[in-house]
Amino acid sequence: MWMVVNYVPRVKKPVNKFSALIRDIVQHKALYIMLLPGLALILLLSYLPMLGALVAFKDFKYLGNNFFENFMLSKWVGFTNFEFFLKGPDTWLITRNTIGYNLAFIILGNIIAITFSLGLNELLNKKVGRFYQSAMLLPYFLSWIVMSYLFYGFLSVDRGILNVQILQPLGIKTISWYSDTTWWPLILIAANVLKYAGYNSIIYLATLTGIDEELYEAAILDGATKWQQIVNITLPLLSNVIIILLLFSVGRIFVADLGLFYYVPMLSGPLFSVTQVLDTYVYRALMNSGDIGMSSAAGLYQSMIGFILVLLANFAVRKIDPDKALF
Amino acid sequence: MKEFNANSITKKSNFILNIIFMIYTLFCLVPLILALIVSFTDENIINTYGYSFFPRKLSFASYQYVLLNGRAIINAYGITIFNTVVGTFLSLIVIALFAYPISRKEFKYRYFFTFLVFFTMLFSGGMVPWYLVCTQVLHLKDTIWAMIIPYLMNGWYVIIMRTFFATTIPDSIVEAAKIDGAGDFKTFMVIVLPLAKPVLATVGLFITLTYWNDFWLPMMLINKDGLLSLQYTMVKIQTNIAYLTQINSAAGGGNVAGVIAAIPTETVRMAMAVMAIGPIVIAYPFFQKYFVKGLTIGAVKG
Numbered sequence: 001m002w003m004v005v006n007y008v009p010r011v012k013k014p015v016n017k018f019s020a021l022i023r024d025i026v027q028h029k030a031l032y033i034m035l036l037p038g039l040a041l042i043l044l045l046s047y048l049p050m051l052g053a054l055v056a057f058k059d060f061k062y063l064g065n066n067f068f069e070n071f072m073l074s075k076w077v078g079f080t081n082f083e084f085f086l087k088g089p090d091t092w093l094i095t096r097n098t099i100g101y102n103l104a105f106i107i108l109g110n111i112i113a114i115t116f117s118l119g120l121n122e123l124l125n126k127k128v129g130r131f132y133q134s135a136m137l138l139p140y141f142l143s144w145i146v147m148s149y150l151f152y153g154f155l156s157v158d159r160g161i162l163n164v165q166i167l168q169p170l171g172i173k174t175i176s177w178y179s180d181t182t183w184w185p186l187i188l189i190a191a192n193v194l195k196y197a198g199y200n201s202i203i204y205l206a207t208l209t210g211i212d213e214e215l216y217e218a219a220i221l222d223g224a225t226k227w228q229q230i231v232n233i234t235l236p237l238l239s240n241v242i243i244i245l246l247l248f249s250v251g252r253i254f255v256a257d258l259g260l261f262y263y264v265p266m267l268s269g270p271l272f273s274v275t276q277v278l279d280t281y282v283y284r285a286l287m288n289s290g291d292i293g294m295s296s297a298a299g300l301y302q303s304m305i306g307f308i309l310v311l312l313a314n315f316a317v318r319k320i321d322p323d324k325a326l327f
Numbered sequence: 328m329k330e331f332n333a334n335s336i337t338k339k340s341n342f343i344l345n346i347i348f349m350i351y352t353l354f355c356l357v358p359l360i361l362a363l364i365v366s367f368t369d370e371n372i373i374n375t376y377g378y379s380f381f382p383r384k385l386s387f388a389s390y391q392y393v394l395l396n397g398r399a400i401i402n403a404y405g406i407t408i409f410n411t412v413v414g415t416f417l418s419l420i421v422i423a424l425f426a427y428p429i430s431r432k433e434f435k436y437r438y439f440f441t442f443l444v445f446f447t448m449l450f451s452g453g454m455v456p457w458y459l460v461c462t463q464v465l466h467l468k469d470t471i472w473a474m475i476i477p478y479l480m481n482g483w484y485v486i487i488m489r490t491f492f493a494t495t496i497p498d499s500i501v502e503a504a505k506i507d508g509a510g511d512f513k514t515f516m517v518i519v520l521p522l523a524k525p526v527l528a529t530v531g532l533f534i535t536l537t538y539w540n541d542f543w544l545p546m547m548l549i550n551k552d553g554l555l556s557l558q559y560t561m562v563k564i565q566t567n568i569a570y571l572t573q574i575n576s577a578a579g580g581g582n583v584a585g586v587i588a589a590i591p592t593e594t595v596r597m598a599m600a601v602m603a604i605g606p607i608v609i610a611y612p613f614f615q616k617y618f619v620k621g622l623t624i625g626a627v628k629g
Contacts (some may be wrong), residue, residue, distance in 0.1 A: 016454070020435075021436070024435050028428075028434060028511065030510050030511035030512040030515075031427075031428035031431065031434055031511050032428070033512070034424040034425070034427060034428050034511075034512065034515070035424070035425055035428050035429075035440060037420075037421045037424060037425070037479075038421045038422065038424060038425030038444070038480050038485070039440070039443075041421065041476070041479055042443065042444060042447055042479035042480055042482075043608060044460065044464070044465065045457065045460065045461075045477055045480070046447040046451065046452075046478075047447075048456075048460050048464065049451065049452035049453070049456040049457040049459075049460050050450065050456075051452070051456075051459075052450070052452055052456030052459055052460055053452035053453055053455075053456045055455065055456055055459065056455075058610065066463055066464065067459055067460065067463035067464045068464075070463065070582040074450070090370070116348075116351075119344045119347065119348065120348075121451045122335075122340075122341075122344065123341065123344055123345070123348075124336065124338075124341045125341075128345065128348075130346075131352075132349075132351075132352050134611070134615060135352040135355045135356055136351065136352065136355055138355055138356070138359070138608075138611070139355055141536060141540075141607050141611075141614065142469070142539070142540070142603075142604060142607070143539075143540035143542060143603070144560055145542050145558050145561050145562055145565070146540075146558075146561070146600055146603050146604060147602075148565060149565070149596065149600040150358035150359065150361070150362055150562065150600065151358070152565075153358060153361045153362055153365060153378055153597070154358070154361070156377075156378070158377065159373060159374075159377040159378050159593070160378060160379075161361065161378055161379075161380075162378065163377075164376070164377030164379075165377070165378075165379060165380075176595075182582065185597075193393040193461050194354060194355065202619065226336060226340075257545070258408075259542070259543070261574075263562065263565065266565060266566070266568055267565075272410075282453070282454050282455065283454065286454065286455055286458060287547075288435065290384065292455060292459070295455050296453060296455035296456060299452075299453025299454050299455050299456075300452070302453065303450060303451050303452065303453050306450075307449060307450045309450075309492065310449055327445070
């Protein structure tokens with residue numbers, strides 16, 4: 001019956017795509033108006049900067065009164081900015097740091113998260129398990145700046161718990177944490193694991209609790225041990241989720257958490273060799289040196305490679321499980 | 328009464344698991360506890376003996392200072408609360424309004440607009456052109472909106488909400504509303520939004536956290552002392568502890584020389600961390616409930 005109500009008599013066929021759009025706008029005025037605020041925001045804050053990324057190919061100068069004038073008046077310089085960035089003394093270091101840390105985060109973070117989710121799933125007392133979950137998730141809700149303050153409580157050279165309450169009483173030489181690079185790879189990895197392992201283990205746990213009990217019951221009848229059940233039932237069923245999360249984190253391997261690398265080491269200069277990553281490099285080049293051309297080239301280098309990696313990751317996910325692919 | 332389960336792990340393995348989780352739980356909680364204790368420790372004790380879980384002398388001086396003289400800190404707290412409340416409210420409106428049309432089957436160009444928002448999650452022009460647009464096109468620099476507008480729209484939340492609208496809200500209800508003569512907008516307001524409470528709560532929670540924890544936007548776009556949020560004040564103090572004295576004397580806080588010298592910087596610093604964490608811990612049960620729900624909503628394919 002509602003088909004009759006929905007019947008709209010066609011006056012004439014749309015001449016082209018544009019007039020079809022106009023007709024649609026007239027017909028669904030309200031829907032288009034609803035789209036407007038969000039549309040304006042992504043056009044201005046996402047798509048305009050995408051076009052603006054062309055400043056990477058310019059010698060950007062503040063020659064006009066606004067961005068468009070500045071952009072038009074600045075000279076095209078081709079790939080000069082990219083050459084400058086790629087030949088820079090730190091480029092290899094920051095690329096290596098970015099990828100190295102991300103790999104460590106992905107591998108270690110996931111091993112710990114998966115182990116935790118398996119453990120949480122087996123705990124005899126579920127109430128205690130829920131308490132552990134709550135505690136483990138808490139760091140996820142804190143900002144990196146807050147985390148950096150919490151770390152400072154332990155790492156402060158003359159007041160921190162590690163030096164004052166542990167190393168000194170034991171008669172061990174104290175460590176100047178914020179200028180000694182030795183421990184920072186470890187500290188940064190530990191900080192990242194602490195912030196995200198709880199979150200990830202809860203994602204895995206959500207999958208685990210969805211596994212059909214009957215599978216385990218059948219395995220017990222066959223005399224399978226707990227360990228055999230984990231290896232032969234749980235992990236294979238979890239593997240899809242694991243692989244997909246892994247691939248997407250590989251897709252983001254070129255993106256570093258600025259808060260972690262910038263503030264947890266307290267912007268300490270002597271630590272640059274182990275804390276400088278792409279994001280902090282771009283930020284420093286933009287804010288401290290004001291080098292628009294070079295910093296935008298570095299940023300575009302990062303987002304282009306990131307984009308290609310996401311596409312590859314998605315392609316791989318689609319091969320494994322088409323339903324799980326993002327597109 | 329505990330049900331007997333042949334497949335349970337042994338008491339011994341259970342014990343070992345508990346030990347591991349207890350240690351990790353301590354790693355998560357102890358830093359917070361330390362911050363709380365330090366914020367209540369006497370400043371002189373810290374300067375002499377360092378931080379401690381069992382301070383020799385407790386003191387409320389840090390909070391007293393924040394309440395009585397820390398005008399800049401109170402102001403920063405106000406800015407953070409304003410950004411969080413206004414930002415979350417506006418953001419939910421923008422996202423829900425965008426998500427609804429692209430969830431409707433009768434909307435011809437829904438795939439195009441979905442793609443438009445989806446693509447922003449895959450590729451970006453990078454930090455620099457974004458900064459140039461914000462400062463030279465939108466002139467957001469040193470305005471309060473600089474800390475609100477850039478986070479209003481979020482591709483991931485739009486997709487989550489669209490999926491919720493498309494899968495959870497029965498078509499028949501929307502059709503029935505239309506037959507009753509309600510327009511698209513009225514249907515959305517009266518029928519769809521009330522049914523979408525779970526997804527609004529979950530997405531709203533994530534947005535609240537984003538605004539509350541943000542230091543990135545002020546780091547890029549704010550240079551004016553009066554506009555510092557709590558997190559960004561913490562950033563400034565971290566790089567320069569004397570900053571605490573500067574901003575407070577500028578804000579008319581401790582303008583007597585003697586008072587400035589007496590700022591308990593070490594404890595005030597941790598008191599600020601406690602102030603930033605406090606509301607999160609208080610709202611934690613609520614957060615956790617919707618957070619876990621959000622994981623299942625987010626799991627639906629985009």
